Amino acid sequence: MAAPAKAAPAAPEESIPHTVIPGDTLERLAVLYLGESRQWPLLQTYNHVSDPRRLRPGTVLHVPTRLLQPASGTVEFVQGNVTLSGSTPVQAGQQLEEGSRLQSGPDGFVSVRLADGSVVRVQAQSDVQLRQMRRRGRAGSLQSVLEMHSGSLETSVPSQQESLRRFEIRTPTTSTSVRGTRFDVNVTPDGRTTTAVVEGSVAVQPRGTATGALLAPGQGVAVSAAGELGQPRALLPAPDLSALPAALHDAALLTLPLPALQGATAYQVRIARDAQLTQVVRQGRFEGPQAVWPVLEDGTYHVAVRGLDDAGIPGQTAQRTLVVKTQPIPPLAQAPAPSATLARGQGELRCTEVPGVRAYHLQVARQPDFIDVALAAAHQTSCQLALADLPPGSYHWRAASVRQLADGTLDQGPFSPPQPFTVADRPEALQTLQAQDRGPHVALHWAAQPGQTFRLVLARDVGFEQTVEDTRLDQPTWSSHGLPAGTYYVRIQVLAASGLQSDFSPPRKITVGGSVQDGSGQPLQSLTGTVGSP
Numbered sequence: 001m002a003a004p005a006k007a008a009p010a011a012p013e014e015s016i017p018h019t020v021i022p023g024d025t026l027e028r029l030a031v032l033y034l035g036e037s038r039q040w041p042l043l044q045t046y047n048h049v050s051d052p053r054r055l056r057p058g059t060v061l062h063v064p065t066r067l068l069q070p071a072s073g074t075v076e077f078v079q080g081n082v083t084l085s086g087s088t089p090v091q092a093g094q095q096l097e098e099g100s101r102l103q104s105g106p107d108g109f110v111s112v113r114l115a116d117g118s119v120v121r122v123q124a125q126s127d128v129q130l131r132q133m134r135r136r137g138r139a140g141s142l143q144s145v146l147e148m149h150s151g152s153l154e155t156s157v158p159s160q161q162e163s164l165r166r167f168e169i170r171t172p173t174t175s176t177s178v179r180g181t182r183f184d185v186n187v188t189p190d191g192r193t194t195t196a197v198v199e200g201s202v203a204v205q206p207r208g209t210a211t212g213a214l215l216a217p218g219q220g221v222a223v224s225a226a227g228e229l230g231q232p233r234a235l236l237p238a239p240d241l242s243a244l245p246a247a248l249h250d251a252a253l254l255t256l257p258l259p260a261l262q263g264a265t266a267y268q269v270r271i272a273r274d275a276q277l278t279q280v281v282r283q284g285r286f287e288g289p290q291a292v293w294p295v296l297e298d299g300t301y302h303v304a305v306r307g308l309d310d311a312g313i314p315g316q317t318a319q320r321t322l323v324v325k326t327q328p329i330p331p332l333a334q335a336p337a338p339s340a341t342l343a344r345g346q347g348e349l350r351c352t353e354v355p356g357v358r359a360y361h362l363q364v365a366r367q368p369d370f371i372d373v374a375l376a377a378a379h380q381t382s383c384q385l386a387l388a389d390l391p392p393g394s395y396h397w398r399a400a401s402v403r404q405l406a407d408g409t410l411d412q413g414p415f416s417p418p419q420p421f422t423v424a425d426r427p428e429a430l431q432t433l434q435a436q437d438r439g440p441h442v443a444l445h446w447a448a449q450p451g452q453t454f455r456l457v458l459a460r461d462v463g464f465e466q467t468v469e470d471t472r473l474d475q476p477t478w479s480s481h482g483l484p485a486g487t488y489y490v491r492i493q494v495l496a497a498s499g500l501q502s503d504f505s506p507p508r509k510i511t512v513g514g515s516v517q518d519g520s521g522q523p524l525q526s527l528t529g530t531v532g533s534p
Contacts, residue, residue, distance in 0.1 A: 015062035016136070016143070016166075026052045033063045035137045042067055065143055068134035071115040072097050077279040080124070081105030101129040104151065111278040116142040118167060119156045119276075124283055126151020131170070141165035154184040154277070159200070170207070174223045178202045183215075184314065191225025194313045196235055204229070220313035236263050236307040236315025244303065247323040249414030254282065254324070256291045256303065261315075264307030267291070268314055272302050275319065296324045328357050328401040330416035331383045341422040341498035347387035349397050351416070354383075357401040361412060368396045368418040378402075392423050427452065427494040430505035440513050441480050444490070448476035451497035462489050462507050485513035 018029060026040035026049065034042070044052050047061045055061075073096040082090040082104045090102065090110055102110055104126045112120045115135060122128050132145035143166045146153075157167050157178055168177045169185050174193040176185055181200025187193055195204050197215045205212030206227040213221050213232050222230040239261045248254060258267050269291045273279040281301070282293045285308070301324060306317040331351035336342055349362060362385045364375035374395065377385050383399060396418040405411050427449075434445045448454075454473040460466035468488065471478075472495075488510040494502040 014065045014132070014145075016065060016068075018061045018063060020055045020057050020059045020061060022057050024055050024057075026055070029061065029063070031137065033136050034067050035069050039067070065132060065134050068136055068143060070098055071133040071135045071142055071144075073100075073112045073114045073120070073130060073133065075110060076113050076119075077109075077111040079109040079279070079281050080107035082108040082110045082122075096130055098130060098133040101127070103127050109280040109283060111280075114142060114144055116144075116165065117158045118142075118144065119278060120146065121154040121278060121280070123152040123154070123280075126153060128153055142167075144168070145170065148185060148187055150187050150189075152184065152186040154182075156182050156276075157200070171223075173206055173225060173227045175205050175207055176202055177205075186312065186314070188312050192312060193223045194220060194311065195222075196220035196314050198316070218316070220311075220315075222311040222313055230311065233309075233311075233313065235313065236261060236309050238316040238318035239264075239267075239305050239307055241303070241305060241318045241320045244320060244322070246321075247325055247414075249326055249330075251295060251326040251329050254293045254295045256322075258286060258289055258291060258305065261307040263309055264315070265310055266308045268306050268308060270304045271296070271322065272304065273299070275302050277302065277304055295326060298325050298327055299323075325414050328403045328411070328413040329354060330401055330414055331360060331399050333397075333399070333416060333419045336419075336421050339420050339422070341424050341500055342387060343426045343500050344390070344392055344423055345388050347390070347421075347423060349385045349387065349399075351383040351399045354401045356403060358404045358410070359402040361400045361402055361415075362397065363399075363415070364390065364395050364397045365418075366393065366395060368420075370396070370398070370415075370418070387423065390423050392425055394420065394422050396420050422498065424496070424498050424500055426500045427496045427502040429503040430454075430492045430494055433492075433505075433508060440485065441482065442510055442512060443479040444477065446476045446492070448494075452476075453495045455493040455495060455501075456490065457492075457504070458488055458490050458510075460486075460488060462509075464489065464491065464507075480510075480512060483512045487511050 026043050027037040029043055030040040031037045040052065043063065046064055075090055075092055075094040075096065078090050078092050082102060084090060085101045086103050096112060102122050104110060104122055104124055106124055108124050110122045127149040129147040131147040132143060134143040136143065146169045148169055148171045168175060171185065171187050171193040176195055178200060181202055182198040183196060183202050185195050195202060195215065197217055197219055199217055202215045203212055204215060204221055206223050206229050211229065213229060215221060215232055218235050219232045220235050221232045239259045241259060243259060244256060266285055266287045268285055270277060270280050271282040273281060281296060284291060301322045302319055303322045304317050304319045307315045331354050334350040334352060360380045360383045361378045362380060363370055363373050365373050375390060398415040398418050400415045401413045403411050430446055432446060435442060454476065456471055456473055456478050457464055457467060458469040460468060489507045490510055491504040491507050493504045
């Protein structure tokens with residue numbers, strides 16, 4: 001017959017040790033720890049004190065934490081999906097009692113302030129329980145224990161001289177305790193626990209062992225899923241954020257380039273409304289060269305970036321401000337097409353109308369940075385700008401929408417992306433032709449510049465309604481190719497490599513089988529003389 005199974009031993013009850021000093025009484029200790037002198041019998045019973053009036057100095061008594069005054073935390077900020085125990089949504093200003101379990105989704109973040117001023121920032125996809133929140137006496141030190149099942153959290157614990165203050169974070173493998181520090185703890189999907197210290201000191205101890213590590217500022221350590229304590233290591237340095245843009249204007253996506261950092265295998269990026277990062281509105285872990293999120297509403301934010309080393313330990317954080325300005329949206333460019341060439345004195349910039357805006361601001365500059373603006377119009381009621389006075393050259397243009405706010409002030413949105421274009425002089429119309437007499441065949445020649453092509457139109461009438469030939473020529477020459485004898489009229493247009501076109505040349509009269517004449521009836525001069533019949 002099998003022996004009955006033995007029940008597992010109960011976990012020892014958590015308590016605060018107190019070493020008796022001369023003058024101590026149970027009533028005094030009840031006031032000091034429990035807030036009321038009349039609760040001294042509870043201490044007597046728990047510690048098996050036979051004579052409550054005679055406490056021996058040097059004796060260690062224990063005060064169960066369950067007898068301490070309960071404390072609470074306050075939700076200061078919440079973003080995205082954060083619930084209590086997976087069901088009740090968490091709201092800003094909400095009081096959290098001992099035992100509350102916070103669970104955040106992929107877009108979730110919550111900042112909780114404890115009764116002693118400590119701030120706990122629970123990151124996305126985390127599961128954290130406020131296992132113990134008790135206060136020693138009526139206004140004594142806080143006894144806080146957080147149970148972290150998964151995810152990541154950061155803490156700022158104010159420095160206090162009170163030696164009995166307790167702040168501890170427990171993960172499945174590790175216990176982390178602090179006094180006056182800034183640090184974070186992360187439980188990775190594979191069960192590892194990492195700890196990184198920014199200020200103060202942190203004691204990290206694998207659960208169920210007597211060994212541990214004391215981390216100094218700028219150090220981190222990883223504990224494996226099996227409870228093996230790694231060697232403390234220096235945190236990665238803060239990345240250089242000087243290349244990050246000072247402002248973002250994309251109304252569709254919020255995209256940040258990530259700087260290279262030696263030793264980093266990934267990056268943790270957060271965007272918050274405050275420099276203390278207690279109001280995080282975007283966050284994520286990224287391995288690629290950029291971080292991408294849905295766009296934020298217009299405003300000034302704080303970006304925090306740090307690298308993660310090969311053990312997953314986060315490094316030092318770099319921060320800078322970021323302005324998001326996407327409204328009102330800029331108009332879309334309509335004309336000219338990108339990189340188009342406009343004729344001097346005839347060009348015009350046009351863009352789409354944006355509903356609800358009052359005016360448009362258009363700018364033209366030689367360079368895409370618009371440091372030196374060549375032409376500007378800040379209060380255009382329609383989205384267009386004539387370029388009558390712009391000299392030939394290469395340019396860029398952009399446009400912004402301007403709206404009127406409720407208080408009457410004007411609010412300009414971001415500029416559209418710069419569009420390149422060129423202003424050039426139109427080629428001059430052809431004035432001089434040369435012809436060669438070849439009997440019934442006529443050949444025309446004229447002077448040209450490199451890159452020019454030509455359009456030749458041949459017609460039976462001077463109004464060019466009876467077109468015989470309309471062709472494009474790559475060379476400044478043309479022959480009749482056996483046209484029937486008779487009278488014709490020819491005109492030529494110069495086509496520049498830029499796409500600009502000249503006016504047509506004056507009509508020239510051609511008599512096939514006779515001489516070639518201009519529009520006034522005068523004979524054209526060939527290289528050998530007057531063009532005439534064979």
